[in-house]
Amino acid sequence: MELKVSSRSEGDSTVVSVSGEIDLYTAPRLHSELAAAVMGGSPPRVVVDMAGVEFCDSTGMNVLLAALRRARERGGELVLAGPRPAVRKILQVTGLESVFTVLDNPAAVAGQ
Amino acid sequence: MTVPTGAPTLRPPAPPQAVPPEAAPLEAATPEAAGSQAQLRSAWLVDPETLLLVEDDAGDAVLVEELLADSGVRATLSWARSLAEANEMLRRDGIPGCILLDLHLPDAHGLEAVTQVLAAAPAAPVVVLTGLAEENAGLAAVAAGAQDYLIKGQAAPDVFSRAIRYAVQRKHVEQASAALQVSALRAEENARLERGLLPTPLVRTDMIEVVARYRPGRAQALLGGDFYDVVETADGTVHAVIGDVAGHGPAEAATGVCLRVAWRSLVLAGTLAPALIELLEQMLVAEREGDRVFATLTYLAFAPDRRSVRILRAGHPGLLLRVAGGIELVEGEVGPALGLVPGFGWREEEMPLPAGASLVLFTDGLFEGRIGPGSERLGEEGLLNMARELAALPPAAFVDRLIERTEAATAPYGGLADDVAVVHLGWRAGP
Numbered sequence: 001m002e003l004k005v006s007s008r009s010e011g012d013s014t015v016v017s018v019s020g021e022i023d024l025y026t027a028p029r030l031h032s033e034l035a036a037a038v039m040g041g042s043p044p045r046v047v048v049d050m051a052g053v054e055f056c057d058s059t060g061m062n063v064l065l066a067a068l069r070r071a072r073e074r075g076g077e078l079v080l081a082g083p084r085p086a087v088r089k090i091l092q093v094t095g096l097e098s099v100f101t102v103l104d105n106p107a108a109v110a111g112q
Numbered sequence: 113m114t115v116p117t118g119a120p121t122l123r124p125p126a127p128p129q130a131v132p133p134e135a136a137p138l139e140a141a142t143p144e145a146a147g148s149q150a151q152l153r154s155a156w157l158v159d160p161e162t163l164l165l166v167e168d169d170a171g172d173a174v175l176v177e178e179l180l181a182d183s184g185v186r187a188t189l190s191w192a193r194s195l196a197e198a199n200e201m202l203r204r205d206g207i208p209g210c211i212l213l214d215l216h217l218p219d220a221h222g223l224e225a226v227t228q229v230l231a232a233a234p235a236a237p238v239v240v241l242t243g244l245a246e247e248n249a250g251l252a253a254v255a256a257g258a259q260d261y262l263i264k265g266q267a268a269p270d271v272f273s274r275a276i277r278y279a280v281q282r283k284h285v286e287q288a289s290a291a292l293q294v295s296a297l298r299a300e301e302n303a304r305l306e307r308g309l310l311p312t313p314l315v316r317t318d319m320i321e322v323v324a325r326y327r328p329g330r331a332q333a334l335l336g337g338d339f340y341d342v343v344e345t346a347d348g349t350v351h352a353v354i355g356d357v358a359g360h361g362p363a364e365a366a367t368g369v370c371l372r373v374a375w376r377s378l379v380l381a382g383t384l385a386p387a388l389i390e391l392l393e394q395m396l397v398a399e400r401e402g403d404r405v406f407a408t409l410t411y412l413a414f415a416p417d418r419r420s421v422r423i424l425r426a427g428h429p430g431l432l433l434r435v436a437g438g439i440e441l442v443e444g445e446v447g448p449a450l451g452l453v454p455g456f457g458w459r460e461e462e463m464p465l466p467a468g469a470s471l472v473l474f475t476d477g478l479f480e481g482r483i484g485p486g487s488e489r490l491g492e493e494g495l496l497n498m499a500r501e502l503a504a505l506p507p508a509a510f511v512d513r514l515i516e517r518t519e520a521a522t523a524p525y526g527g528l529a530d531d532v533a534v535v536h537l538g539w540r541a542g543p
Contacts, residue, residue, distance in 0.1 A: 054487035066404035095448020
């Protein structure tokens with residue numbers, strides 16, 4: 001299973017759309033894409049559209065967490081949008097749900 | 113290339129018809145009959161199928177071609193006139209069975225040529241071609257990583273074939289021993305970390321039965337950061353922990369060792385949860401590399417009367433409760449993983465333990481394997497169903513079969529990528 005990552009600008013936000021599986025093997029690609037996204041914009045406003053993500057393991061969560069910390073260090077924010085139930089469960093169990101701002105609907109983000 | 117003037121075998125540099133300028137592969141003729149050729153091949157299974165000659169002098173190229181034809185080595189010869197052309201051919205055609213390298217090319221000289229060829233084709237055996245008065249250059253090339261050298265105009269066909277065959281053999285042995293050394297170093301490192309991550313339980317009572325299993329992930333057999341421990345304190349409480357440092361590799365494994373040893377120390381020092389968990393988190397924050405590492409864990413404290421257990425989960429998956437042939441997934445309250453929300457107030461939950469009950473702790477590697485061609489994973493529900501089919505088995509067999517089954521279910525779709533730890537805790541039947 002592949003991981004697809006693409007970024008686009010919407011207003012003053014960067015929307016990073018992710019689909020497929022984030023695991024030990026694909027996490028490095030997500031890491032480099034998110035690293036670029038949080039380095040742009042001052043302060044960076046990054047929305048990670050998770051609607052297409054079917055699986056994310058703890059290595060993937062670690063990558064998301066690193067990007068969140070980086071964005072906040074630069075006075076910005078990174079939010080997760082539209083995670084599927086399987087991914088939301090991992091966010092709940094690990095407690096990452098309380099660390100990230102998690103939006104239900106990625107469409108609601110546009111223009112935010 | 114420079115060949116000592118007057119070298120008797122040097123021909124005028126007329127373009128040889130057998131070696132087209134575009135270096136199309138050409139089959140070298142062999143003098144042997146087909147039968148003896150077949151015997152020769154079986155005796156020399158390592159004969160290279162392709163040779164790349166890097167040589168700017170057309171006359172010398174013809175000499176090499178004739179030597180090859182007379183040598184009994186049945187290989188296709190390609191010819192590059194410069195290092196740049198050789199690099200282009202390596203990119204286009206892949207790595208040849210052996211490279212024959214002149215040391216006086218228009219774009220590279222001497223050891224520089226050897227170094228550059230080895231950089232472009234590290235897996236290829238290299239035989240250097242030197243002039244009569246250049247034997248030292250040949251030896252230096254061998255010291256720099258070439259397998260052998262031949263003196264132009266001096267090499268008889270049998271010397272030529274031996275040089276090529278030995279070069280291929282030597283390169284093969286060199287690579288095999290390098291690979292062996294890497295895997296031996298990795299095995300040593302894994303063994304060292306494994307001893308730290310997966311200790312012998314420290315319990316005085318023989319009434320508790322602990323079955324612990326660990327299986328590294330398939331990714332190069334690298335350890336992840338899974339750890340466990342079981343310790344009994346003086347009051348008869350049996351404490352157990354299972355944990356998982358997010359990420360994979362030696363740094364995560366080392367963090368796992370640190371947390372495991374810290375946990376054991378705090379338990380033995382009489383520190384109780386939840387303070388114990390807060391101290392562990394401080395340890396993680398202080399010791400982790402970078403600020404993003406987090407760790408999940410489940411901590412159990414079995415009361416001395418064995419009638420109840422206190423459970424504290426920090427970002428970790430649930431556990432299995434085995435009672436009289438039945439199995440349930442226990443989830444209940446869960447706080448965040450360590451390292452995410454510093455100072456979070458974790459809370460323990462007390463659960464009554466029916467007589468004969470056992471608890472099974474595990475890490476997420478056990479249920480995150482793929483069980484279909486898409487992204488479908490075994491999941492905790494799938495794991496629970498699998499465990500229920502094994503409910504009648506005694507502890508060791510139960511744990512081993514459970515791991516085997518998850519491996520079998522995920523094997524066609526990539527197997528268990530992550531490492532897996534399972535700890536089964538139960539009381540032996542007794543007074």
